[in-house]
Amino acid sequence: MATGTKRDYYDVLEVSRGAEVDEIKKAYRRLAVKYHPDKNPGNPEAEERFKEASEAYAVLSDPEKRARYDRFGHQAIGGEGFTGFDSEVFVDFADILGDLFGLGDLFGTRRRSDPSRPRRGSDLRYTMSITLEEAATGIERKIRVPRLEACGACSGSGVEPGTSPETCPACGGRGQVAFRRGFLTVAQTCTRCGGRGKVVQHPCKACGGRGRVEREVNLEVRIPPGVDSGVRLRLNGEGEAGVLGGRSGDLYVVVAVEPHELFERQGPDLHLVRPISVYQAILGDRTTLKTVLDEEKELEIPAGAQPGQVLRVRGAGMPQLNSRGRGDLYVHLDVKIPTSMSTEEHQLIQRAAELAGDDLAPDEGFLQRLKRKLANEG
Numbered sequence: 001m002a003t004g005t006k007r008d009y010y011d012v013l014e015v016s017r018g019a020e021v022d023e024i025k026k027a028y029r030r031l032a033v034k035y036h037p038d039k040n041p042g043n044p045e046a047e048e049r050f051k052e053a054s055e056a057y058a059v060l061s062d063p064e065k066r067a068r069y070d071r072f073g074h075q076a077i078g079g080e081g082f083t084g085f086d087s088e089v090f091v092d093f094a095d096i097l098g099d100l101f102g103l104g105d106l107f108g109t110r111r112r113s114d115p116s117r118p119r120r121g122s123d124l125r126y127t128m129s130i131t132l133e134e135a136a137t138g139i140e141r142k143i144r145v146p147r148l149e150a151c152g153a154c155s156g157s158g159v160e161p162g163t164s165p166e167t168c169p170a171c172g173g174r175g176q177v178a179f180r181r182g183f184l185t186v187a188q189t190c191t192r193c194g195g196r197g198k199v200v201q202h203p204c205k206a207c208g209g210r211g212r213v214e215r216e217v218n219l220e221v222r223i224p225p226g227v228d229s230g231v232r233l234r235l236n237g238e239g240e241a242g243v244l245g246g247r248s249g250d251l252y253v254v255v256a257v258e259p260h261e262l263f264e265r266q267g268p269d270l271h272l273v274r275p276i277s278v279y280q281a282i283l284g285d286r287t288t289l290k291t292v293l294d295e296e297k298e299l300e301i302p303a304g305a306q307p308g309q310v311l312r313v314r315g316a317g318m319p320q321l322n323s324r325g326r327g328d329l330y331v332h333l334d335v336k337i338p339t340s341m342s343t344e345e346h347q348l349i350q351r352a353a354e355l356a357g358d359d360l361a362p363d364e365g366f367l368q369r370l371k372r373k374l375a376n377e378g
Protein backbone atom coordinates (compact mmCIF):
# COMPACT_ATOMS: atom_id res chain seq x y z
CA MET A 1 0.00 0.00 0.00
CA ALA A 2 1.49 3.35 -0.99
CA THR A 3 1.74 5.63 1.99
CA GLY A 4 2.93 8.73 0.16
CA THR A 5 -0.41 9.67 -1.31
CA LYS A 6 -2.58 8.89 1.70
CA ARG A 7 -4.71 11.60 3.20
CA ASP A 8 -4.36 12.51 6.84
CA TYR A 9 -6.76 10.38 8.89
CA TYR A 10 -8.07 13.41 10.78
CA ASP A 11 -8.78 15.17 7.47
CA VAL A 12 -10.50 12.07 6.17
CA LEU A 13 -12.88 12.00 9.13
CA GLU A 14 -13.11 15.81 9.20
CA VAL A 15 -12.29 16.04 12.89
CA SER A 16 -9.67 17.97 14.84
CA ARG A 17 -6.55 16.26 16.14
CA GLY A 18 -7.87 16.54 19.66
CA ALA A 19 -11.21 14.94 18.86
CA GLU A 20 -12.77 12.68 21.49
CA VAL A 21 -13.55 9.05 20.69
CA ASP A 22 -17.27 9.78 20.53
CA GLU A 23 -16.71 12.53 18.01
CA ILE A 24 -14.58 10.22 15.87
CA LYS A 25 -17.23 7.54 16.05
CA LYS A 26 -19.93 10.00 15.02
CA ALA A 27 -17.84 11.34 12.15
CA TYR A 28 -17.13 7.85 10.87
CA ARG A 29 -20.75 6.85 11.14
CA ARG A 30 -21.81 9.88 9.12
CA LEU A 31 -19.27 9.19 6.36
CA ALA A 32 -19.94 5.46 6.35
CA VAL A 33 -23.64 6.06 5.87
CA LYS A 34 -22.93 8.51 3.06
CA TYR A 35 -20.39 6.39 1.18
CA HIS A 36 -21.52 2.89 1.98
CA PRO A 37 -21.18 0.66 -1.11
CA ASP A 38 -24.74 -0.60 -0.71
CA LYS A 39 -25.96 2.97 -1.06
CA ASN A 40 -23.62 3.80 -3.92
CA PRO A 41 -23.62 0.79 -6.21
CA GLY A 42 -21.16 1.05 -9.07
CA ASN A 43 -19.57 4.21 -7.71
CA PRO A 44 -15.85 3.52 -7.26
CA GLU A 45 -15.18 6.92 -5.75
CA ALA A 46 -17.72 6.38 -2.99
CA GLU A 47 -16.22 2.95 -2.34
CA GLU A 48 -12.78 4.51 -2.08
CA ARG A 49 -14.04 7.13 0.36
CA PHE A 50 -15.76 4.46 2.39
CA LYS A 51 -12.59 2.39 2.64
CA GLU A 52 -10.55 5.46 3.46
CA ALA A 53 -12.94 6.45 6.25
CA SER A 54 -13.01 2.88 7.58
CA GLU A 55 -9.24 2.73 7.68
CA ALA A 56 -9.00 6.12 9.39
CA TYR A 57 -11.57 4.98 11.91
CA ALA A 58 -9.78 1.68 12.54
CA VAL A 59 -6.70 3.63 13.55
CA LEU A 60 -8.14 6.66 15.34
CA SER A 61 -10.66 4.66 17.39
CA ASP A 62 -7.88 2.57 18.90
CA PRO A 63 -5.93 4.58 21.49
CA GLU A 64 -2.71 2.66 20.92
CA LYS A 65 -2.81 2.88 17.14
CA ARG A 66 -3.89 6.50 17.31
CA ALA A 67 -0.95 7.41 19.57
CA ARG A 68 1.42 5.69 17.18
CA TYR A 69 -0.17 7.45 14.20
CA ASP A 70 0.08 10.83 15.97
CA ARG A 71 3.78 10.29 16.50
CA PHE A 72 4.87 8.64 13.28
CA GLY A 73 2.13 9.30 10.75
CA HIS A 74 1.23 6.71 8.12
CA GLN A 75 4.63 5.07 8.36
CA ALA A 76 3.72 3.87 11.83
CA ILE A 77 0.74 1.99 10.56
CA GLY A 78 2.44 -0.16 7.95
CA GLY A 79 5.00 -1.31 10.47
CA GLU A 80 5.27 -3.86 13.17
CA GLY A 81 2.27 -4.89 15.14
CA PHE A 82 -0.34 -3.38 12.88
CA THR A 83 -0.92 -4.45 9.32
CA GLY A 84 -4.30 -3.00 8.57
CA PHE A 85 -7.74 -4.18 9.45
CA ASP A 86 -8.26 -7.06 11.74
CA SER A 87 -11.40 -8.87 12.67
CA GLU A 88 -11.70 -6.99 15.94
CA VAL A 89 -12.10 -3.88 13.89
CA PHE A 90 -14.73 -5.60 11.78
CA VAL A 91 -16.64 -6.26 14.96
CA ASP A 92 -16.52 -2.56 15.78
CA PHE A 93 -17.85 -1.67 12.36
CA ALA A 94 -20.67 -4.10 12.76
CA ASP A 95 -21.49 -2.55 16.12
CA ILE A 96 -21.59 0.91 14.69
CA LEU A 97 -23.29 0.18 11.41
CA GLY A 98 -25.18 -2.98 12.19
CA ASP A 99 -28.43 -1.20 12.92
CA LEU A 100 -28.17 0.75 9.70
CA PHE A 101 -27.36 -1.94 7.21
CA GLY A 102 -28.21 -5.15 8.94
CA LEU A 103 -25.59 -7.21 10.70
CA GLY A 104 -22.73 -8.73 8.82
CA ASP A 105 -19.33 -8.19 7.38
CA LEU A 106 -19.25 -4.99 5.39
CA PHE A 107 -16.14 -5.89 3.49
CA GLY A 108 -17.39 -8.50 1.17
CA THR A 109 -17.83 -11.85 2.86
CA ARG A 110 -21.46 -11.11 3.61
CA ARG A 111 -23.79 -12.73 1.13
CA ARG A 112 -24.88 -9.99 -1.17
CA SER A 113 -27.91 -10.08 -3.32
CA ASP A 114 -25.54 -9.78 -6.26
CA PRO A 115 -23.64 -13.00 -6.89
CA SER A 116 -21.58 -11.65 -9.78
CA ARG A 117 -19.79 -9.01 -7.76
CA PRO A 118 -16.15 -9.49 -6.65
CA ARG A 119 -15.97 -10.60 -3.06
CA ARG A 120 -13.06 -10.82 -0.67
CA GLY A 121 -12.11 -14.34 0.46
CA SER A 122 -12.86 -15.39 4.03
CA ASP A 123 -10.30 -15.05 6.79
CA LEU A 124 -9.14 -18.32 8.25
CA ARG A 125 -8.12 -19.10 11.79
CA TYR A 126 -5.56 -21.73 12.73
CA THR A 127 -4.81 -22.57 16.35
CA MET A 128 -1.24 -23.67 16.91
CA SER A 129 -0.26 -25.44 20.09
CA ILE A 130 3.37 -24.97 21.15
CA THR A 131 5.45 -25.79 24.23
CA LEU A 132 6.74 -23.18 26.65
CA GLU A 133 10.28 -23.83 25.41
CA GLU A 134 9.14 -23.15 21.83
CA ALA A 135 7.41 -19.98 22.99
CA ALA A 136 10.70 -18.92 24.61
CA THR A 137 12.95 -19.59 21.62
CA GLY A 138 10.48 -18.92 18.84
CA ILE A 139 10.01 -21.56 16.13
CA GLU A 140 9.27 -22.14 12.50
CA ARG A 141 6.65 -24.72 11.76
CA LYS A 142 4.97 -26.07 8.68
CA ILE A 143 1.20 -26.24 8.79
CA ARG A 144 -1.37 -27.71 6.42
CA VAL A 145 -4.25 -25.44 5.66
CA PRO A 146 -7.32 -26.57 3.74
CA ARG A 147 -8.73 -23.59 1.94
CA LEU A 148 -10.56 -22.43 -1.14
CA GLU A 149 -8.17 -21.42 -3.90
CA ALA A 150 -8.78 -19.84 -7.27
CA CYS A 151 -9.81 -22.52 -9.80
CA GLY A 152 -6.90 -23.27 -12.14
CA ALA A 153 -9.12 -24.22 -15.08
CA CYS A 154 -10.88 -20.86 -15.33
CA SER A 155 -8.35 -18.73 -13.40
CA GLY A 156 -11.04 -17.97 -10.87
CA SER A 157 -13.45 -16.42 -13.34
CA GLY A 158 -16.00 -19.21 -13.08
CA VAL A 159 -16.40 -19.08 -16.86
CA GLU A 160 -15.81 -22.25 -18.92
CA PRO A 161 -12.54 -21.86 -20.87
CA GLY A 162 -13.21 -21.05 -24.52
CA THR A 163 -16.44 -19.24 -23.73
CA SER A 164 -16.96 -15.76 -22.38
CA PRO A 165 -19.66 -14.00 -20.43
CA GLU A 166 -22.46 -12.74 -22.61
CA THR A 167 -24.24 -9.45 -22.71
CA CYS A 168 -26.96 -9.33 -20.08
CA PRO A 169 -30.35 -9.73 -21.78
CA ALA A 170 -32.14 -7.85 -19.00
CA CYS A 171 -30.27 -4.56 -19.31
CA GLY A 172 -28.65 -4.93 -22.70
CA GLY A 173 -25.21 -4.65 -21.12
CA ARG A 174 -25.77 -1.23 -19.54
CA GLY A 175 -25.79 -2.64 -16.01
CA GLN A 176 -28.73 -0.44 -15.13
CA VAL A 177 -32.40 -0.47 -15.82
CA ALA A 178 -34.52 2.66 -15.84
CA PHE A 179 -38.02 2.89 -14.47
CA ARG A 180 -40.41 5.74 -13.93
CA ARG A 181 -41.51 6.95 -10.57
CA GLY A 182 -43.90 9.83 -10.84
CA PHE A 183 -42.20 12.51 -12.95
CA LEU A 184 -38.81 11.01 -12.46
CA THR A 185 -36.92 8.39 -14.36
CA VAL A 186 -34.84 6.45 -11.92
CA ALA A 187 -31.92 4.25 -12.85
CA GLN A 188 -31.47 1.13 -10.80
CA THR A 189 -28.73 -1.49 -10.84
CA CYS A 190 -29.75 -4.44 -12.96
CA THR A 191 -30.60 -7.34 -10.66
CA ARG A 192 -29.94 -9.99 -13.31
CA CYS A 193 -26.24 -9.13 -13.84
CA GLY A 194 -25.64 -7.07 -10.71
CA GLY A 195 -24.57 -4.06 -12.74
CA ARG A 196 -21.80 -5.84 -14.59
CA GLY A 197 -23.68 -5.90 -17.86
CA LYS A 198 -22.62 -9.51 -18.49
CA VAL A 199 -23.94 -12.88 -17.47
CA VAL A 200 -22.21 -16.26 -17.50
CA GLN A 201 -24.09 -18.72 -19.69
CA HIS A 202 -21.39 -21.43 -19.59
CA PRO A 203 -20.07 -21.90 -16.06
CA CYS A 204 -16.65 -23.58 -15.65
CA LYS A 205 -17.10 -27.34 -15.30
CA ALA A 206 -14.10 -27.79 -12.99
CA CYS A 207 -15.47 -25.55 -10.26
CA GLY A 208 -19.15 -25.42 -11.17
CA GLY A 209 -18.83 -21.70 -11.91
CA ARG A 210 -17.83 -20.85 -8.38
CA GLY A 211 -14.31 -19.87 -9.45
CA ARG A 212 -12.78 -21.59 -6.43
CA VAL A 213 -11.82 -25.13 -5.48
CA GLU A 214 -10.86 -26.63 -2.13
CA ARG A 215 -7.18 -27.46 -1.74
CA GLU A 216 -4.69 -28.16 1.05
CA VAL A 217 -1.57 -26.03 1.12
CA ASN A 218 1.61 -26.21 3.20
CA LEU A 219 2.63 -22.97 4.84
CA GLU A 220 5.66 -22.16 6.91
CA VAL A 221 4.82 -20.08 9.96
CA ARG A 222 7.42 -18.26 11.99
CA ILE A 223 6.51 -17.83 15.65
CA PRO A 224 8.59 -15.07 17.32
CA PRO A 225 10.13 -15.58 20.78
CA GLY A 226 7.99 -14.45 23.71
CA VAL A 227 4.53 -15.31 22.35
CA ASP A 228 1.83 -16.13 24.85
CA SER A 229 -1.48 -17.92 24.52
CA GLY A 230 -3.97 -15.86 22.56
CA VAL A 231 -1.40 -14.00 20.45
CA ARG A 232 -2.62 -13.77 16.86
CA LEU A 233 -0.23 -13.70 13.95
CA ARG A 234 -1.62 -12.50 10.66
CA LEU A 235 -0.51 -14.02 7.37
CA ASN A 236 -1.57 -11.56 4.73
CA GLY A 237 -3.56 -12.99 1.86
CA GLU A 238 -3.17 -16.60 3.04
CA GLY A 239 -6.88 -17.02 3.73
CA GLU A 240 -9.37 -18.13 1.13
CA ALA A 241 -9.21 -16.89 -2.42
CA GLY A 242 -11.53 -14.03 -3.30
CA VAL A 243 -14.39 -14.45 -5.72
CA LEU A 244 -14.34 -12.97 -9.21
CA GLY A 245 -11.18 -10.97 -8.69
CA GLY A 246 -11.87 -10.08 -5.05
CA ARG A 247 -8.75 -10.21 -2.93
CA SER A 248 -7.82 -13.14 -0.72
CA GLY A 249 -8.67 -13.24 2.96
CA ASP A 250 -6.01 -13.51 5.64
CA LEU A 251 -4.91 -16.40 7.78
CA TYR A 252 -4.73 -15.81 11.51
CA VAL A 253 -2.53 -18.17 13.48
CA VAL A 254 -3.65 -18.16 17.10
CA VAL A 255 -1.02 -19.41 19.53
CA ALA A 256 -1.84 -21.72 22.44
CA VAL A 257 1.07 -22.37 24.81
CA GLU A 258 0.86 -25.73 26.59
CA PRO A 259 1.27 -25.85 30.38
CA HIS A 260 4.79 -26.79 31.52
CA GLU A 261 5.59 -29.39 34.16
CA LEU A 262 8.15 -27.20 35.98
CA PHE A 263 7.50 -23.60 35.07
CA GLU A 264 4.39 -21.58 35.71
CA ARG A 265 4.13 -18.51 33.50
CA GLN A 266 2.84 -15.12 34.56
CA GLY A 267 3.23 -12.76 31.64
CA PRO A 268 6.96 -12.42 31.09
CA ASP A 269 7.81 -13.92 34.50
CA LEU A 270 8.21 -17.58 35.35
CA HIS A 271 7.74 -19.36 38.67
CA LEU A 272 9.53 -22.49 39.72
CA VAL A 273 9.36 -24.65 42.85
CA ARG A 274 12.83 -25.68 43.97
CA PRO A 275 13.24 -28.43 46.59
CA ILE A 276 16.21 -27.80 48.93
CA SER A 277 17.53 -29.77 51.89
CA VAL A 278 17.01 -28.56 55.42
CA TYR A 279 20.78 -28.15 55.64
CA GLN A 280 20.86 -25.89 52.58
CA ALA A 281 18.09 -23.87 54.22
CA ILE A 282 19.96 -23.58 57.54
CA LEU A 283 23.47 -23.03 56.24
CA GLY A 284 22.76 -21.37 52.91
CA ASP A 285 24.19 -22.67 49.66
CA ARG A 286 25.36 -21.62 46.27
CA THR A 287 23.82 -23.85 43.63
CA THR A 288 22.57 -23.67 40.04
CA LEU A 289 19.34 -24.03 38.12
CA LYS A 290 18.27 -24.38 34.49
CA THR A 291 16.14 -21.68 32.84
CA VAL A 292 13.44 -22.32 30.25
CA LEU A 293 16.08 -21.55 27.60
CA ASP A 294 18.30 -24.25 29.13
CA GLU A 295 20.84 -21.76 30.47
CA GLU A 296 22.57 -22.53 33.74
CA LYS A 297 22.07 -19.77 36.32
CA GLU A 298 23.55 -19.41 39.76
CA LEU A 299 21.11 -19.58 42.66
CA GLU A 300 22.25 -18.22 45.99
CA ILE A 301 20.25 -19.64 48.91
CA PRO A 302 20.72 -17.39 51.92
CA ALA A 303 21.54 -18.94 55.32
CA GLY A 304 18.30 -19.27 57.30
CA ALA A 305 16.10 -19.57 54.22
CA GLN A 306 12.47 -20.26 55.13
CA PRO A 307 10.07 -22.77 53.56
CA GLY A 308 8.12 -21.01 50.81
CA GLN A 309 10.63 -18.16 50.59
CA VAL A 310 10.82 -16.75 47.08
CA LEU A 311 14.13 -15.85 45.43
CA ARG A 312 14.16 -13.73 42.30
CA VAL A 313 16.60 -14.41 39.48
CA ARG A 314 16.48 -11.29 37.34
CA GLY A 315 16.26 -11.68 33.58
CA ALA A 316 15.88 -15.46 33.74
CA GLY A 317 12.19 -15.50 32.75
CA MET A 318 10.54 -15.47 29.30
CA PRO A 319 11.87 -13.34 26.45
CA GLN A 320 9.45 -10.51 25.72
CA LEU A 321 7.64 -10.29 22.42
CA ASN A 322 9.12 -7.69 20.05
CA SER A 323 11.68 -6.54 22.60
CA ARG A 324 15.07 -7.49 23.93
CA GLY A 325 13.78 -7.56 27.48
CA ARG A 326 13.22 -10.64 29.56
CA GLY A 327 11.05 -11.37 32.56
CA ASP A 328 12.32 -12.68 35.89
CA LEU A 329 12.40 -16.15 37.36
CA TYR A 330 10.85 -16.56 40.82
CA VAL A 331 12.18 -19.56 42.72
CA HIS A 332 9.89 -20.82 45.49
CA LEU A 333 11.93 -22.75 48.06
CA ASP A 334 10.49 -26.06 49.16
CA VAL A 335 12.47 -27.16 52.22
CA LYS A 336 12.54 -30.95 52.52
CA ILE A 337 12.76 -32.40 56.04
CA PRO A 338 14.60 -35.74 55.97
CA THR A 339 12.45 -38.71 57.00
CA SER A 340 15.34 -41.09 57.60
CA MET A 341 18.91 -40.48 58.73
CA SER A 342 22.04 -42.43 59.52
CA THR A 343 22.78 -43.02 63.18
CA GLU A 344 25.61 -40.53 63.12
CA GLU A 345 23.49 -37.87 61.43
CA HIS A 346 20.79 -38.49 64.01
CA GLN A 347 23.22 -38.09 66.89
CA LEU A 348 24.54 -34.82 65.49
CA ILE A 349 21.04 -33.41 64.97
CA GLN A 350 20.13 -34.48 68.50
CA ARG A 351 23.18 -32.64 69.79
CA ALA A 352 22.27 -29.54 67.78
CA ALA A 353 18.74 -29.69 69.14
CA GLU A 354 19.98 -29.84 72.72
CA LEU A 355 22.20 -26.81 72.11
CA ALA A 356 19.33 -24.84 70.56
CA GLY A 357 16.75 -25.75 73.20
CA ASP A 358 13.13 -26.16 72.13
CA ASP A 359 11.64 -22.84 73.15
CA LEU A 360 10.41 -21.25 69.97
CA ALA A 361 8.63 -17.97 70.66
CA PRO A 362 5.18 -17.88 69.01
CA ASP A 363 5.63 -16.31 65.59
CA GLU A 364 3.01 -13.56 65.16
CA GLY A 365 4.33 -12.84 61.71
CA PHE A 366 3.59 -16.36 60.52
CA LEU A 367 0.03 -16.23 61.83
CA GLN A 368 -0.53 -12.90 60.12
CA ARG A 369 0.81 -14.29 56.86
CA LEU A 370 -1.42 -17.34 57.17
CA LYS A 371 -4.47 -15.16 57.77
CA ARG A 372 -3.66 -13.01 54.79
CA LYS A 373 -3.16 -16.03 52.58
CA LEU A 374 -6.47 -17.59 53.64
CA ALA A 375 -8.25 -14.28 53.14
CA ASN A 376 -6.80 -13.93 49.62
CA GLU A 377 -7.78 -17.42 48.66
CA GLY A 378 -11.27 -17.11 50.12
Ligand SMILES: [Zn+2]
Binding pocket: 151, 152, 153, 154, 155, 156, 157, 158, 159, 204, 205, 206, 207, 208, 209, 210, 211, 212
Ligand atom coordinates in the same frame (compact mmCIF):
# COMPACT_ATOMS: atom_id res chain seq x y z
ZN1 LIG B 1 -13.27 -22.97 -12.73
Ligand SMILES: [Zn+2]
Binding pocket: 168, 169, 170, 171, 172, 173, 174, 175, 176, 190, 191, 192, 193, 194, 195, 196, 197, 198
Ligand atom coordinates in the same frame (compact mmCIF):
# COMPACT_ATOMS: atom_id res chain seq x y z
ZN1 LIG C 1 -28.08 -6.70 -16.63
